[in-house]
Amino acid sequence: MAKWGMVIDLEKCTGCQACTTACGMENNRLPGEHWQDVLFYTDGVYPSAKLSWLPRPCMQCENPSCVAVCPTKATYQTADGVVLIDWNKCIGCKYCMIACPYGVRFYTDAKQVVQPDLRKVFASDGKHSWSPPYKMPDAQEDWTKGIGVQPNGVVSKCTFCYHKISKAPKGTADIDESIAELKEFVPACVRTCAPKARYFGDLDNPASQVNKLIADKSGVRLLDHTGNKPKVYYLTGAGGSVPSTRAKSKS
Amino acid sequence: MTTQTIAPYNGAVLMGGIAATVLAGAAVLWALMTEGHAAFNSSSDGISWGLPVAAYVFLAIGSTGLTMVAALALVFGLKGFYPVAKRCVWLAIAMLIGGFASLALELGHPFRLLWAIPLSGQFSSPLVWMGIFYLVALVAMALKFQRLHNGDWDSPGSKKVGQAAMVGEMLAIFTMGLAFGMMFMRPFWYNGLAPVNFLIAAAVAGVGLAILVSYLAYGFRQEAMPEALRSLLSGAMPGLFATTLGVLLIVTAARAITGLWTNADGAEVFHWTTGSPWFHLALWGGVVLPLILMLSPSLRGQANMQLAAAALAVLGVAIDRYQYVIGGQVVPLFKGEWVPEFIPYVPSFTEWLVALLGLSLAAAIYAWGEKALNLSDSPSP
Numbered sequence: 001m002a003k004w005g006m007v008i009d010l011e012k013c014t015g016c017q018a019c020t021t022a023c024g025m026e027n028n029r030l031p032g033e034h035w036q037d038v039l040f041y042t043d044g045v046y047p048s049a050k051l052s053w054l055p056r057p058c059m060q061c062e063n064p065s066c067v068a069v070c071p072t073k074a075t076y077q078t079a080d081g082v083v084l085i086d087w088n089k090c091i092g093c094k095y096c097m098i099a100c101p102y103g104v105r106f107y108t109d110a111k112q113v114v115q116p117d118l119r120k121v122f123a124s125d126g127k128h129s130w131s132p133p134y135k136m137p138d139a140q141e142d143w144t145k146g147i148g149v150q151p152n153g154v155v156s157k158c159t160f161c162y163h164k165i166s167k168a169p170k171g172t173a174d175i176d177e178s179i180a181e182l183k184e185f186v187p188a189c190v191r192t193c194a195p196k197a198r199y200f201g202d203l204d205n206p207a208s209q210v211n212k213l214i215a216d217k218s219g220v221r222l223l224d225h226t227g228n229k230p231k232v233y234y235l236t237g238a239g240g241s242v243p244s245t246r247a248k249s250k251s
Numbered sequence: 252m253t254t255q256t257i258a259p260y261n262g263a264v265l266m267g268g269i270a271a272t273v274l275a276g277a278a279v280l281w282a283l284m285t286e287g288h289a290a291f292n293s294s295s296d297g298i299s300w301g302l303p304v305a306a307y308v309f310l311a312i313g314s315t316g317l318t319m320v321a322a323l324a325l326v327f328g329l330k331g332f333y334p335v336a337k338r339c340v341w342l343a344i345a346m347l348i349g350g351f352a353s354l355a356l357e358l359g360h361p362f363r364l365l366w367a368i369p370l371s372g373q374f375s376s377p378l379v380w381m382g383i384f385y386l387v388a389l390v391a392m393a394l395k396f397q398r399l400h401n402g403d404w405d406s407p408g409s410k411k412v413g414q415a416a417m418v419g420e421m422l423a424i425f426t427m428g429l430a431f432g433m434m435f436m437r438p439f440w441y442n443g444l445a446p447v448n449f450l451i452a453a454a455v456a457g458v459g460l461a462i463l464v465s466y467l468a469y470g471f472r473q474e475a476m477p478e479a480l481r482s483l484l485s486g487a488m489p490g491l492f493a494t495t496l497g498v499l500l501i502v503t504a505a506r507a508i509t510g511l512w513t514n515a516d517g518a519e520v521f522h523w524t525t526g527s528p529w530f531h532l533a534l535w536g537g538v539v540l541p542l543i544l545m546l547s548p549s550l551r552g553q554a555n556m557q558l559a560a561a562a563l564a565v566l567g568v569a570i571d572r573y574q575y576v577i578g579g580q581v582v583p584l585f586k587g588e589w590v591p592e593f594i595p596y597v598p599s600f601t602e603w604l605v606a607l608l609g610l611s612l613a614a615a616i617y618a619w620g621e622k623a624l625n626l627s628d629s630p631s632p
Binding site: 033037053070097098 | 288289291292293295296297299358359360364367371372377378382430434436437579580583584585586587588589
């Protein structure tokens with residue numbers, strides 16, 4: 001069984017937010033509720049000001065605290081290590097949002113960040129929280145995995161595009177968009193990344209490119225001290241860095 | 252000995268409680284049906300648990316505290332506390348129901364909870380254990396109250412039910428403390444002694460509430476009280492109150508000083524809390540001043556001083572729990588420049604109504620009990 005993981009090369013990332021947009025379109029996200037986001041950080045003042053950014057999907061932790069706290073097992077981990085939410089079991093207690101160290105979970109039934117509220121513009125059919133004008137085929141919708149247009153009163157998060165990656169041929173080391181026959185299985189954020197800053201593959205396969213990149217370029221994980229063991233690694237190289245604090249820089 | 256309750260204000264509490272429950276309940280349901288939880292000011296950008304959760308925590312803490320006070324007589328045999336025991340058990344039940352109402356209105360799917368949690372087999376979540384313990388506590392308290400109402404105060408069976416109620420309530424609030432204290436990603440909460448903090452706050456709230464409702468039941472006049480209750484309020488109760496307040500002061504000071512000293516990422520929230528006037532109102536007005544009043548030999552026995560100390564302490568616990576619940580969330584978790592260093596949060600009108608609903612429902616249930624269930628009853632000597 002594969003253990004899917006992602007590598008993000010911060011030296012290549014331009015902060016263009018194409019990944020955010022692709023994720024939003026692929027997963028029917030409301031504007032402002034980005035399962036995948038690029039966070040910007042500013043530090044210092046002119047002439048020594050610094051702008052940095054950090055692409056941030058769900059870290060798909062190996063020891064996810066969100067799974068442990070969920071009182072209904074609505075949040076669970078698949079055999080291939082992906083953390084998903086069963087929308088049929090979620091009671092909307094939001095304890096997982098409290099327990100996630102990375103702030104990557106979303107409760108749709110809340111005041112919308114971006115106006116106008118698209119839930120009113122594209123009103124709900126009663127079953128979903130809204131009726132997006134463009135959405136994934138109904139056949140792909142699977143509430144037991146938190147895939148599709150989100151219903152009201154539940155929490156959602158990045159699934160690593162589980163509706164795609166779970167269909168990849170067994171034994172695949174890297175789900176890479178440059179391999180024609182694997183293109184359809186590539187997570188939306190990875191496939192759309194213009195500077196090819198993202199890589200997706202099997203962390204348990206020593207021959208995978210993601211493993212080589214982590215080893216060769218000293219991949220690091222966010223808040224490693226929490227023990228959650230994210231399966232998203234960052235390559236900081238000479239030009240990038242991961243933020244040292246959770247909030248914007250301290251004043 | 253059975254005494255006659257005067258309770259001149261009980262009718263007003265009952266009618267006010269029912270009116271507020273109906274009006275707030277209707278307004279909240281209307282808001283939830285038309286806007287959903289968008290009527291709340293909590294959001295995915297940081298403050299996931301807002302005022303309704305804080306109200307639940309306060310009501311649950313009060314319930315546990317009252318159970319602890321009642322247990323002094325009903326479990327540990329301190330007969331001096333008999334005059335407040337039955338009233339405390341009933342108010343504990345009422346506050347727990349009020350708390351559940353507040354929590355249910357905050358959940359996305361409160362009815363799904365009824366089957367999804369029991370069927371989950373998810374024992375690593377403190378919320379599951381909290382639910383189990385509260386269920387045990389509520390059932391045991393209802394059974395205990397029934398025993399008391401039937402005059403069975405001290406039979407072995409009655410004592411066992413009382414013990415179950417006390418243990419259930421204390422384990423529930425202990426687990427609630429764990430639910431916050433185990434969150435290592437939130438330094439404001441992360442603390443192995445968080446359950447102790449909750450238990451101490453519960454003790455203060457319990458004693459304060461016991462004093463308040465004792466006076467309320469007798470029209471705020473000591474001379475209208477039976478001798479046994481007067482004796483309790485002039486003797487053991489102020490001493491117990493001072494002791495619990497003293498321990499709470501130590502815990503509050505230790506926590507605040509540690510938080511202000513540390514450079515740990517996320518702990519800057521202690522500067523946010525201690526910079527708030529509400530923190531100082533809760534500390535100086537809700538802990539220090541009542542402690543002084545209850546330590547002073549000349550003041551501790553006076554009715555108005557006891558009432559002031561009790562009201563201030565209960566208000567202080569309420570403010571402190573609000574700051575505790577919100578404070579753990581105000582430092583954002585990886586939101587970049589999209590949100591400020593401290594996330595601003597002011598409860599919406601609907602959230603205030605949810606809190607009011609929880610409090611007024613508890614008040615109405617309590618006042619109905621005062622009217623119909625002879626809460627001043629004590630065992631025959």
